[in-house]
Amino acid sequence: MTYRLKKLYKVIAVLGVLIASPSSAHATVNIFACTPEWAALAEDIGGAHVKVKAATTAQQDVHHIRAKPSLLAAMRQADLVFCTGASLEIGWLPILVKKAGGPNVQPETEGWLMAADYVEKIGMMEHADRSMGHVHPEGNPHIHLNPHNILTIAEVLSTRLALIDPDHRADYQANFARFSDAWDKNIVTWQKQGAMLNGQKFVVYHNAWAYLLQWLNMDAAASLEPKPGIPPSAAHLEKLLTTLKGQNVRAIIVTPYENRKAAEWLSTRLNIPILDLPFTVGGNTEATNLTRLFDVTLGTLTAQKVHKNE
Amino acid sequence: MSRQLLLATLSVVALNTSPALASNQSDIDALRAEVAAMQNAYQSKIQALENKIATLEQKQTSQIAAIAPAAGTNAAQSIPATSKRRINDNSFNPEIGVILQGKYQNFSEKEGDIAGFALGEEGERGDEGFGIDETELNFSANIDNLFRGSTTIGLHEHHGETEVEIEEAYVETLSLPYGLHGKAGRFFAELGYLNSHHSHADDFADRPLTNRVFLNNNYNDDGGQLSLILPTEIYAEIGAGVYRGEDYPAGGADGNDFGTWSAYGRVGGDIGDNASWRFGLSTLQSDKVSRDGNEDTVNFTGDSDLYIADLRMVYAPTGNNADQELSLQGEYFYRDEDGTYEDSDAGTGAINYDGHQSGWYAQGVYKFAPQWRFGARYSELYNGDTPTGLNGSALDDGGHDPWAAAAMLDWTNSEFSRARLQYNREELANGHEDNQIILQYIMSLGAHGAHAY
Numbered sequence: 001m002t003y004r005l006k007k008l009y010k011v012i013a014v015l016g017v018l019i020a021s022p023s024s025a026h027a028t029v030n031i032f033a034c035t036p037e038w039a040a041l042a043e044d045i046g047g048a049h050v051k052v053k054a055a056t057t058a059q060q061d062v063h064h065i066r067a068k069p070s071l072l073a074a075m076r077q078a079d080l081v082f083c084t085g086a087s088l089e090i091g092w093l094p095i096l097v098k099k100a101g102g103p104n105v106q107p108e109t110e111g112w113l114m115a116a117d118y119v120e121k122i123g124m125m126e127h128a129d130r131s132m133g134h135v136h137p138e139g140n141p142h143i144h145l146n147p148h149n150i151l152t153i154a155e156v157l158s159t160r161l162a163l164i165d166p167d168h169r170a171d172y173q174a175n176f177a178r179f180s181d182a183w184d185k186n187i188v189t190w191q192k193q194g195a196m197l198n199g200q201k202f203v204v205y206h207n208a209w210a211y212l213l214q215w216l217n218m219d220a221a222a223s224l225e226p227k228p229g230i231p232p233s234a235a236h237l238e239k240l241l242t243t244l245k246g247q248n249v250r251a252i253i254v255t256p257y258e259n260r261k262a263a264e265w266l267s268t269r270l271n272i273p274i275l276d277l278p279f280t281v282g283g284n285t286e287a288t289n290l291t292r293l294f295d296v297t298l299g300t301l302t303a304q305k306v307h308k309n310e
Numbered sequence: 311m312s313r314q315l316l317l318a319t320l321s322v323v324a325l326n327t328s329p330a331l332a333s334n335q336s337d338i339d340a341l342r343a344e345v346a347a348m349q350n351a352y353q354s355k356i357q358a359l360e361n362k363i364a365t366l367e368q369k370q371t372s373q374i375a376a377i378a379p380a381a382g383t384n385a386a387q388s389i390p391a392t393s394k395r396r397i398n399d400n401s402f403n404p405e406i407g408v409i410l411q412g413k414y415q416n417f418s419e420k421e422g423d424i425a426g427f428a429l430g431e432e433g434e435r436g437d438e439g440f441g442i443d444e445t446e447l448n449f450s451a452n453i454d455n456l457f458r459g460s461t462t463i464g465l466h467e468h469h470g471e472t473e474v475e476i477e478e479a480y481v482e483t484l485s486l487p488y489g490l491h492g493k494a495g496r497f498f499a500e501l502g503y504l505n506s507h508h509s510h511a512d513d514f515a516d517r518p519l520t521n522r523v524f525l526n527n528n529y530n531d532d533g534g535q536l537s538l539i540l541p542t543e544i545y546a547e548i549g550a551g552v553y554r555g556e557d558y559p560a561g562g563a564d565g566n567d568f569g570t571w572s573a574y575g576r577v578g579g580d581i582g583d584n585a586s587w588r589f590g591l592s593t594l595q596s597d598k599v600s601r602d603g604n605e606d607t608v609n610f611t612g613d614s615d616l617y618i619a620d621l622r623m624v625y626a627p628t629g630n631n632a633d634q635e636l637s638l639q640g641e642y643f644y645r646d647e648d649g650t651y652e653d654s655d656a657g658t659g660a661i662n663y664d665g666h667q668s669g670w671y672a673q674g675v676y677k678f679a680p681q682w683r684f685g686a687r688y689s690e691l692y693n694g695d696t697p698t699g700l701n702g703s704a705l706d707d708g709g710h711d712p713w714a715a716a717a718m719l720d721w722t723n724s725e726f727s728r729a730r731l732q733y734n735r736e737e738l739a740n741g742h743e744d745n746q747i748i749l750q751y752i753m754s755l756g757a758h759g760a761h762a763y
Contacts, residue, residue: 070578072539072547133724
């Protein structure tokens with residue numbers, strides 16, 4: 001090692017040591033939310049004391065996001081990184097945190113909240129191989145469509161906000177209490193409404209719906225993707241056509257960001273409708289917040305006359 | 311297993327203790343019945359025990375499941391209960407990734423020299439025919455809460471010989487405050503757009519003429535770099551680095567001073583939800599350079615200063631790039647050099663040189679289906695005035711501005727595999743008309759970090 005390299009390492013080490021106490025006084029808590037559902041929840045629980053940046057919209061596939069400049073700028077300001085975790089954002093979040101994240105928003109710190117760490121996940125794997133497609137060995141990360149999970153995360157978030165911004169602890173607790181009361185009542189309504197879906201068969205594009213299906217005891221008859229993350233192929237669709245013929249499939253569910261072509265192909269041949277569900281907040285004009293997201297989702301799924309795509 | 315063994319032993323013991331006494335058939339039958347009864351009794355007892363164990367196990371898992379989320383909610387400060395994941399001894403091993411890149415290349419021209427410019431080894435045109443091109447081995451891991459380390463070992467084939475190169479070996483900071491980020495060791499310096507990217511992430515099978523000529527594909531020298539992202543709404547970043555001055559376009563560093571340094575500034579942002587952009591200016595300043603090019607036949611000694619402007623824009627309908635995306639990118643290079651050039655093949659001797667060279671490239675890549683992309687690129691170089699002493703040498707462009715055009719089509723099965731077909735038309739000197747076909751695959755095995763913008 002040359003003298004000046006040594007000197008450089010020293011400079012960097014000194015800078016590293018300078019990373020000292022986390023600052024406690026916050027005017028507003030800047031929240032970097034990876035997806036619209038967590039952004040919405042952060043607004044609900046944080047209220048006036050937070051400023052939320054949603055890194056993605058409902059029209060974007062959170063698996064495929066670029067670590068673009070605006071996200072670096074947002075990460076630079078973040079006091080709390082509120083994402084899904086379970087490798088959902090692995091293609092872009094690590095690069096943002098490494099490059100622009102401060103010491104208070106690193107993994108295993110107060111400013112790092114990965115929702116999937118706090119709920120029971122579906123499909124955890126002891127063994128994973130890339131031949132299985134884009135799999136998440138940590139379990140299915142699309143946890144937000146089970147409203148029980150939302151409630152769990154809301155509580156975690158309120159606790160976390162109180163830690164980051166202790167001055168407004170009471171407000172965060174009150175916001176959570178209000179949210180929780182309303183949400184509990186909503187869950188009862190939604191479950192009543194969704195009872196008719198029990199055992200009904202649905203075709204999905206990607207296993208992004210696993211938690212919704214599990215919650216309402218719906219049956220996932222098939223995925224349009226041959227393997228997670230691999231786009232639908234003609235051969236796979238032909239196979240689906242044969243296996244699904246005669247099965248009483250209620251509908252094909254698609255998200256706003258998924259290509260509808262494969263769904264349309266199967267829909268016409270099997271004569272079953274396509275249901276465009278919002279998937280997350282902002283997924284359509286009606287799904288303006290978390291409550292509306294579930295209202296619209298349940299409403300669409302249970303509608304007697306479902307829209308047929310022809 | 312042990313249960314069967316136990317039963318077998320019991321039966322053998324039972325039979326062996328009474329062979330002499332069992333003189334008649336009824337005794338034997340009675341004994342058999344007894345053994346069968348014993349067998350049954352043990353079987354049911356064992357069954358009962360097994361059931362008990364299973365129930366206990368179930369209880370335990372459901373208890374763990376109940377605790378895990380609760381632990382998180384009660385004490386969010388004690389980070390989540392990921393305790394259910396098995397921790398093996400190898401959990402702290404570095405992430406290991408391997409990039410396999412294979413090529414088939416066919417060129418219509420025998421030579422690939424660029425008139426007016428001397429090329430470093432990696433900036434040269436590759437070899438014809440089949441080749442495994444470049445194999446990258448990457449190891450990286452968080453070292454502790456402050457540092458992350460990464461090294462990339464490149465194995466290259468060069469004229470039939472395998473060369474090992476430490477492409478990168480650096481430590482970087484993980485959590486500096488105020489938007490600071492530091493790197494030290496050997497790494498791809500932040501210069502323009504392409505330089506800081508590994509070739510496996512490129513949109514074309516080769517680098518544009520500008521990066522081949524001015525940066526020998528990549529400038530990766532030993533040194534340190536510090537960057538700062540400003541606390542602004544719009545993305546703004548500044549950074550600077552100091553280097554040993556060994557890698558092309560530097561070279562011959564004596565290692566005693568900060569012979570080479572770089573600086574850059576960048577801004578970027580979004581245009582609605584659909585588009586994003588980044589613009590940057592950067593420079594690489596190398597003093598007391600002594601570098602060889604064109605297979606060690608051309609030597610430059612002196613000061614070499616490089617200035618780069620880069621622009622990149624990415625557009626996708628609703629910002630959803632899964633099905634469709636258009637990326638546009640271009641860089642402009644300007645190099646100012648003061649020193650002497652010598653072409654030993656042309657026997658020029660060392661000729662005083664004080665001049666500049668420049669060049670640019672522009673490219674567009676369009677993803678028209680989830681797995682398919684089409685791209686086109688054009689690059690062109692301009693040589694300034696050549697001193698008369700260098701007439702007829704490699705530094706004499708003969709009044710021709712070298713240019714190259716490329717078109718490519720690639721197929722990406724998953725984010726880990728890609729195959730590409732590329733056609734190049736290069737006119738690098740007077741009378742030089744090279745038609746090139748390149749077939750390429752790029753495969754990523756094991757751990758593969760996220761790609762930058």
